[in-house]
Amino acid sequence: MKINSLWAGFIVLIITGCSSVTPQVNYYQLPPAPLTQQVDLTLPTLFVERIQLVDFLQQPNLLLQRDNGQIYVTKYHVWAESLDKAIARSLVNTLNKQQTIFRTYAQLAKNCTKNCFELRLLVEQFYPTEQSSVLFSGKYQLYRDQQLLVQQDFNFNQPLNNDGYRAAVTELQKLTVKLASQIKQQLTDSL
């Protein structure tokens, strides 16, 4: 009799716990959809190496910079894929969309010997702020045939017009486009 009372109380407790309401988790993806186009294999090639993130960016949750400068890790807004792969794919797709002078890939081809460009990117900021802006900063190096071509620091700051993380992700995606434009220009000048 006593044991049956205990089982009944536990079940009630479980049912009560499951009945609590939690906010819905939102997933965001960064890169734009790739173009449908045939690849010219004779073009010079840019390989985007695995992108390095600072430690606090290496998590699925989106971050928010508070007014007091603290970084807030959101609980219910996460990236649909790991951020390094997302940024890499965003750059690849954007660069391939922006120009037809060279072809961009997201991995290093070992058999490339001539006109091989390589992008190494370190991301230090990639989040919105409570002060109505989104930040994208870091540094990158461009190599040509294993020789260092460009070493550049960048710090983009885009105003955030609309509320919410969806709008912030949209603005962050625009900043990746801005970075891709800058890289495209430098590569074009060197060709």
Next chain:
Amino acid sequence: MSSQSSFQQAKADISTHNRVSKVWLIPLVALCIGIWMVADNYYNRGPLISIEFQNAEGLEAGKTRVKTLNVDIGVVQSVVLNAQRNGVIVTARLNPQARDLLNNNSLFWVVKPRIGSGGISGLGTLMSGSYIEFVPGEGAESPDEFVGLEQEPITPIGVPGIRVSLEGNKGKSVSVGDPVTYRGFEVGRVEQSDFDVKKRIVHYQIFIRAPYSNLVTDNTYFWNSSGVSFEASAQGIKVNLGSVESLISGGVTFDVPDDLPLGEPIENATIFNLYPDKDSVYEQRKYQFKEFVVLFKDSVRGLSPGAPIEYRGIRIGTVTDISLSLISNSDVESSERRIPVVIRIEPARVGMNNDLAAVSAIAQQMDTWVAQGLKATLKTGSLLTGSLFVDLDFYPVDQDSVIGLVSNKAVIPSVSGSLAQIEQKVFAILDKFEQMPIDVTIDNINQMLSSANVTMGELKKTVAGLNTLLTDKQTQAIPQQINTTLSQLTKMMKSYDAKSPLYGELDQTMNQLQLFLREVRPLIKELNNKPNALIFETQADADPQPKGLNNED
């Protein structure tokens, strides 16, 4: 007949006629003409001169001509012996116009075929016969007696240039007519060569024609460039080979040493020393010097006066004397066993001025250098000849690093030479070797060899066992088994290749695991913050939202 008497006999008027016949005018005129001709001939004939030669070879009275510049100006009238009968006097009548050419510097010599060091000359006289060449010269007096030259003067009269006297007492003699060269270019000839018996030196007169005469200055040195010189000295064996002409006929060459300024041009008849060769110019020319003494413990066999003094390979002086008399004359029972060697330090050899001031500076500085460890040592200059030289260098300072005094000369301390040091070390090693307990060592070696024999026996057994093991079939099968294992391992590794399905599945599994961990991480974090979150309801705080510019309150 009576009739004839009747006639008045005519009487002849006889008068004396004393007139001289005109016929006599003819011999008179002839006589006058004769006198006039004799007088004219007498007064218009050329000068009669006498020339003394050593012999009359090729000379013939009435036939031999006297010429100047190949123009006949006279003829030999007689050839007679002189009063001493050691020469001949040639009397020659010259043309009247040659009278003005005669003076006390006029030169005569007999032109005949000659073969000498200067070459072959006078070939033309083989057909025409010898003649006397006359060179007028310049002078105030007009004598009628001359002394003829035995051969044609080396330098033509009137050629501008300078005559220089040389004195030499060593080396091969230089012959008259030998070339004088400057850096291989002939600029003059040796004109005279005499041996001064009193001074026992050879005296030469050379002529250097203009404009090369300006090359001779008071710093010029002359040396004999004859033939081949072969010299073995402290510097080794040296062969000097001159030009082809100097090989055949010898010669004199001159130059200003590289370490001296050009100097001032000289006047005629300046006397220079003739050095045997070019090296002698550098070795023997007059340097200002300061003498020192070095007392060597080593043997000085191979060291001779004239040997160089060097400082780390740079010559700075010369050995002048090796004499025990410096110390033993005064004290026969002296305890000094070292050999005194007198050396000269010559500052000009290292670029200092060749004057007493530089010598004085060296003398003063030597005290400091010796105190800093400067010492002399004997070194071998040539292994072939065994000749030695004195080398000065700095060594560690010890109690010998002080200037001594022997026979009023400063003494530079010495150390044993490298060969002597090697000799000492060899003797030291031999002494140690002699002191070694050879018997004990040999006994130990014998024992060791006995032990080695035992060891070799055991080793032999071990090798036999190893051979048995290796010949075993199971052992021989091991490599085959290893090969099989390796090939299986290779196949297995291929299944994990990046292109293999297994690798793809593994990669996909890892990605899923990563995704799972990403999703679990918020739960773990929540449980970390609130361990009972699984059971009790948590107040789900919504995330703060980034505010847009358009919606700011």
